[in-house]
Structures are given as C-alpha cells and as structure tokens.
Amino acid sequence: METPRRLTTTEYAMLGLLASGESSGYDLARAADRSIRYMWAPSRSQIYKALPRLVALGLATSREVEQRGRPDKAVYRITRAGRATLRAWLEDDTEASQAGGTVFLLKLFLAGAAPPEAALRQLEAYRSRLEHRLDAFEGMEREPSDGQTVYDRIALAHGIAQARATLGWVESVRPQLEREARRRRRSATRG
Amino acid sequence: METPRRLTTTEYAMLGLLASGESSGYDLARAADRSIRYMWAPSRSQIYKALPRLVALGLATSREVEQRGRPDKAVYRITRAGRATLRAWLEDDTEASQAGGTVFLLKLFLAGAAPPEAALRQLEAYRSRLEHRLDAFEGMEREPSDGQTVYDRIALAHGIAQARATLGWVESVRPQLEREARRRRRSATRG
DNA sequence: AGTGCCATGTAATTCGTTACATGATTTC
DNA sequence: GAAATCATGTAACGAATTACATGGCACT
Secondary structure, three states: OOOOOOOOHHHHHHHHHHOOOOEEHHHHHHHHHHOOOOOOOOOHHHHHHHHHHHHHOOOEEEEEEOOOOOOOEEEEEEOHHHHHHHHHHHHOOOOOOOHHHHHHHHHHHOHHHOOHHHHHHHHHHHHHHHHHHHHHHHHHHHOOOOOOOHHHHHHHHHHHHHHHHHHHHHHHHHHHHHHHHHHHHHHHHHO | OOOOOOOOHHHHHHHHHHOOOOEEHHHHHHHHHHOOOOOOOOOHHHHHHHHHHHHHOOOEEEEEEOOOOOOOEEEEEEOHHHHHHHHHHHHOOOOOOOHHHHHHHHHHHOHHHOOHHHHHHHHHHHHHHHHHHHHHHHHHHHOOOOOOOHHHHHHHHHHHHHHHHHHHHHHHHHHHHHHHHHHHHHHHHHO
C-alpha cells in the first residue's frame, strides 16, 4: 500500500471493469475491446502494467492460477478500497474538458458502480463544459481572428455542430437517467 | 538529415504552423494555443523537443536570434522538404479513426498548404469512417450484448447522436469546400 | 507438417506532462 | 519593492505504443 497519488484513466477503467468480477489481464483486455473501446482503448501491455500498480495501492488483490497447456495467469479482484476509489472518481465531476468527452462517457458507462446521483452530476458537469465550449466557438465565429481562412471557418463549424448536437443529446437523456435513479433508489430501499 | 521515419502529429502540426512563416518555439506555442488548441494541444516543452527533430530531419532550419533583455531565441523556418512532407501528410487520407476526429480537423485547418483537392479527399475519408462507426453503433443498438445496462445504452446513444450530427455537417460543408477548390484553381491558373 | 492464432506476458522505445530555472519587465 | 508575467528553455518522470518471446492448439 503505497502513497495515494491520483490514478490514471487506464487504472480507473481497469478498476471499473474489475468491479463486475474477478478477471485476468488478458480477459480484461478482451472485455475492454468489446465494451469501452470507443471511449478508452488501452493496449494489452498497458493493462499488464496497470494491474500490479493497483495491487501495490491496495485497490486490488491478485492470485496465480495454474493452467494446463497455457502459461499460468494472474487473476485480479477489486478490494473494498478499490471500490471506494472507483466510486470517488465516478462522483468527481471536475474532469477537464476534452474533445469527444471520452472520460465522461467512460464514467457514464461505469456509473452502475456508484450511487445513482453520480451519473446525473456527471451529466450536468458535461453539459456545462459543452456550453462553455460552444460559447467559445460562437465567439470565434462572431469575431474571426486575423488570418482566418475558409478552412478555419469550416473546422469551427464542425465544433459548433458537434457541441449543439451533444447538448441536444444531454437534454434527451436526462429524464432517462432520472428514471433510472428513482428505480435504483426504490430497489435499494425495498431490499 | 536522419532516417525518414513517420512524424508524430505534434511534429506535423508544428510544420503546419511553420508553413505560414518563420517562428520561435515560444511563438509557436502561443499560435497553437490561439488556433489549433481544440484539435491539438501540445505542451510547450513538447514543442521545444519537436523542433530540433524537424531540423535533424531536414524539414526545417533554425537560426539563433540575439535579444536585449531576453534570452536568445531560436527561430525556425520550414524547408522545401518540410513543405513536401507536410503536403504528403495533408493528402494522406488513411488516418485511423479516433474520437472527435481531431487529426482530421487539424488537417482541414492546415489544408491551405496542400492542393485544394486534398481537403475534399480528407472529408470523404472522414465521412466513410463516420459511417462505419455509425453502422457499428447501430448494430450494437439492435443487438445489445449480454450484461447491458441503462448506462451502456445511454452512452451508445451519445455516439450515435454525435456521428449523425457530424455526418450532417459533412454534407453541409462539402459544397463550401468545392467552391473553395474551384476558387483556388482559378486563382492558380489566372496567376 | 507447416502456418497461423490463442493466451500469457516482458522489453525497448517514444511520447508527453509537470516541475524547475533564470532574468527582465510590467503591475499593484 | 513585492508579486505576477513574459520569454526562453531544461530535466525528471510517467504513460503508452510497438516489437519481441514462448509454447500449445487448431486448421488445411
């Protein structure tokens, strides 16, 4: 258990996948390729390096499993501390804005491992970042900088179109997330 | 002049900025922050390392400029070979698909340094990648994989919404790019 | 019986970020 | 006159990619 520095997105992604069950590095790579590939695509060797780091931080445990006809493999299991770390990350809505919103999408994808409010908070923060970005783009459109070319303007239109469409998506999914949050709260109290 | 390996995107971006005039590393960093920040945001130290590599490859030259009250600076100028390398990159439409299309946008932004057909070819390749991506997403929507949650479906809808909006943008800008290509061809022959 | 692919990794290299250094210059 | 900022960079570190290694198994 080492010093608690901030994890990389790859490490959080692996924690997130481990949250739904024990797995080997190889299988995590396969699972990542099937599920989160469009949001986060770590290479296999990247995963093999991340997992021991999680163990060193006490966020996962590993055990060796012997196999016939294959090299032994290490399977990893998330710990209590790992789940807490994952949850904290899923609840943290201060992510830096980046193109494509891939980290936001990753958090949304893994939102089942956090309280149902977390996804809604992420959505709000995402909306806010999108609006700032759209404002900046619209400002550039109104007041073109000096050497602006046709190409610049067209590239700018791309950003504006994407931001607007994504803001539309935000509005359309908010009620779905709210419904899901109510459903989860019900099934939590009913149990 | 070393072995001609493939350049990094940062190196191409710096070549692209140098194409519009001699500049120092510091000024390139400022220019990048003002122009291509949303597509490509290299750190200053990244730029300072890229520039000598461009010189070593014969794609740029540098000279020292003394200053009063400031450290000396190195200013860089793109070479013939550098322009050719940049043009080849701007014409190459086999870029891997990635979220946000940032490399495509960078090429579009710098399209003035290549023949006017290049931008149109890039646009077509981008459209094709978007359509493949949209097909994949729609396939996932039709045939949900096993453990699919509400969150997975919502994240998928994000990808679909963005891809559709971006395809709409493609159609809206194609005529603009065609017009610009005609304009540039005219002014090339008229000269 | 050869070719390729599955399942596990390790190693080498490159890329990129963050923090530090330095001295002048403007700002409060 | 202290504090922020400009204008150059360098150094240390961490992350990510690509290539390599190994042995069985599956297909033709």
